[in-house]
Amino acid sequence: MNNIFNFLANPSRFRIFAKNIYPFSLIIMLIFIFIGLWFGLFNSPPDYQQGETVRIMYVHVPAAWMAMIVYFSMTVMSIFSLVWRHPLADILAKCSAPIGAMFTLIALVTGSIWGKPTWGTWWVWDARLTSVFILFLIYMGHIVLVRAFEDEYKGARAGAILTLFGAFNLPIIKFSVDWWNTLHQPASVIKLNGPSIHNDMMVPLILMAFGFLFFYFSFLLINAQTELNHRKLKKLFIKQLNLN
Amino acid sequence: MKLFFKLVFRDIHIVIRGASDAGAAILFYLLAIIMFPLASGTDTNLLTTIAGGAIWMAALFASLLSLDRLFRSDFEDGSLEQIVLSGISLEIIVLSKCFAHWLTNGLPIVLLSPILSLIIGLDFQYWWILAVTLLLGTPSLTLIGATPAALSCAIGKGGVLTALVLLPLMLPVLILGSGAISAEISGLGGKGHIYALSAIFPISLLISPFLASRSIRLGWE
Numbered sequence: 001m002n003n004i005f006n007f008l009a010n011p012s013r014f015r016i017f018a019k020n021i022y023p024f025s026l027i028i029m030l031i032f033i034f035i036g037l038w039f040g041l042f043n044s045p046p047d048y049q050q051g052e053t054v055r056i057m058y059v060h061v062p063a064a065w066m067a068m069i070v071y072f073s074m075t076v077m078s079i080f081s082l083v084w085r086h087p088l089a090d091i092l093a094k095c096s097a098p099i100g101a102m103f104t105l106i107a108l109v110t111g112s113i114w115g116k117p118t119w120g121t122w123w124v125w126d127a128r129l130t131s132v133f134i135l136f137l138i139y140m141g142h143i144v145l146v147r148a149f150e151d152e153y154k155g156a157r158a159g160a161i162l163t164l165f166g167a168f169n170l171p172i173i174k175f176s177v178d179w180w181n182t183l184h185q186p187a188s189v190i191k192l193n194g195p196s197i198h199n200d201m202m203v204p205l206i207l208m209a210f211g212f213l214f215f216y217f218s219f220l221l222i223n224a225q226t227e228l229n230h231r232k233l234k235k236l237f238i239k240q241l242n243l244n
Numbered sequence: 245m246k247l248f249f250k251l252v253f254r255d256i257h258i259v260i261r262g263a264s265d266a267g268a269a270i271l272f273y274l275l276a277i278i279m280f281p282l283a284s285g286t287d288t289n290l291l292t293t294i295a296g297g298a299i300w301m302a303a304l305f306a307s308l309l310s311l312d313r314l315f316r317s318d319f320e321d322g323s324l325e326q327i328v329l330s331g332i333s334l335e336i337i338v339l340s341k342c343f344a345h346w347l348t349n350g351l352p353i354v355l356l357s358p359i360l361s362l363i364i365g366l367d368f369q370y371w372w373i374l375a376v377t378l379l380l381g382t383p384s385l386t387l388i389g390a391t392p393a394a395l396s397c398a399i400g401k402g403g404v405l406t407a408l409v410l411l412p413l414m415l416p417v418l419i420l421g422s423g424a425i426s427a428e429i430s431g432l433g434g435k436g437h438i439y440a441l442s443a444i445f446p447i448s449l450l451i452s453p454f455l456a457s458r459s460i461r462l463g464w465e
Contacts, residue, residue, distance in 0.1 A: 082458070130419070134412050134415055134416075137411070137412035138412045140408070141412055144408055145408075145409055148399050148401075148405055154462055157458075157462050161455050161458055161462075162391075162392075162395070162409060164455065165391055165413060165451070165452075166413065168416075172416075
């Protein structure tokens with residue numbers, strides 16, 4: 001395990017690795033999302049209470065999971081970056097933030113589209129919705145903060161500190177439906193005594209969740225490549241200036 | 245410990261001599277509260293319901309304004325560096341600065357709150373819960389704000405960016421603080437909110453000195 005981390009710590013080695021892995025990740029993502037969408041839209045029963053609107057869940061729930069998974073992985077990367085000064089962790093955390101913000105936005109928007117016919121309102125300020133909204137704001141703060149520094153190295157450090165600070169929000173999001181009386185329903189898939197959701201609905205949900213996970217991998221890899229290319233370009237530019 | 249109080253006294257001295265704009269933040273707090281009745285109409289019933297939230301909002305913005313300058317002047321003229329070179333750990337310095345900031349900014353906010361609650365139309369029987377939530381909340385606001393304030397020093401420019409990073413982190417304090425007041429007014433009892441609010445303080449006391457001093461060091465790298 002340690003060897004892999006050391007091997008990928010070299011940015012140019014990682015660039016080649018990312019270039020080779022990226023197409024596979026993209027293909028897996030497309031397969032999962034297409035099969036998941038087909039199951040979700042055509043091959044799963046409508047809910048006895050919510051009717052057809054339940055199909056929004058197949059996008060909403062995986063997006064909300066990913067919003068938290070991306071932040072969690074950013075937290076791990078931030079620890080790597082602060083403790084071991086891992087150069088790649090900086091880049092990956094920087095590239096994760098926009099993807100995480102997008103997933104959070106998708107979860108918020110689809111949730112409110114689902115909420116209008118089901119709850120009768122676009123938005124309520126209950127604990128789950130508010131904490132996810134705060135997560136979105138923290139993502140945006142991270143994106144702005146990291147790019148505010150002229151020195152990329154300092155920006156990444158600052159972003160890591162902010163990520164660690166904002167990590168308090170993750171348990172609040174997860175347990176908000178248990179700690180407070182919320183309009184949002186409590187967890188039905190990830191809980192101690194097994195999922196309380198029928199298999200016909202579970203299949204598209206899990207497929208979409210994996211699809212979104214590979215979406216994250218694919219876009220993380222391509223974002224990281226862009227970032228590395230950008231830095232290399234900058235170095236070449238400076239070199240050229242020195243030569244002249 | 246002696247050095248800690250020496251540092252605190254130094255910061256308070258600076259404030260008293262008027263070299264810092266902590267007094268302006270308190271004035272801003274008063275002004276912001278007066279804005280609420282002027283903006284939302286002087287209907288007493290409406291004012292009673294929004295009073296707690298209005299005072300909390302004003303307190304949050306007042307500390308936000310003054311937090312931007314928590315480390316800035318000492319960081320820019322190099323005195324922070326000199327204090328660190330004298331052998332005191334940066335975490336202690338951060339704590340002393342936060343304590344001084346709370347004494348000059350948080351404490352006046354708490355002390356003024358019963359009078360202001362009269363102006364804005366909060367029932368006088370609820371003044372104590374307003375004071376308790378502010379007493380528990382303002383130290384947390386200062387401590388939570390220390391890290392973004394230090395980060396803004398490291399960037400070299402502050403202002404909007406600090407607010408953008410800071411506000412989402414401060415929201416839980418605001419929610420619990422004003423929630424306690426509205427829960428008490430509605431008859432549910434604000435104790436639950438107050439317990440949660442008082443839990444935030446020790447947690448931020450543990451975490452923020454380390455993250456804030458890490459951020460200051462980032463500016464020196």
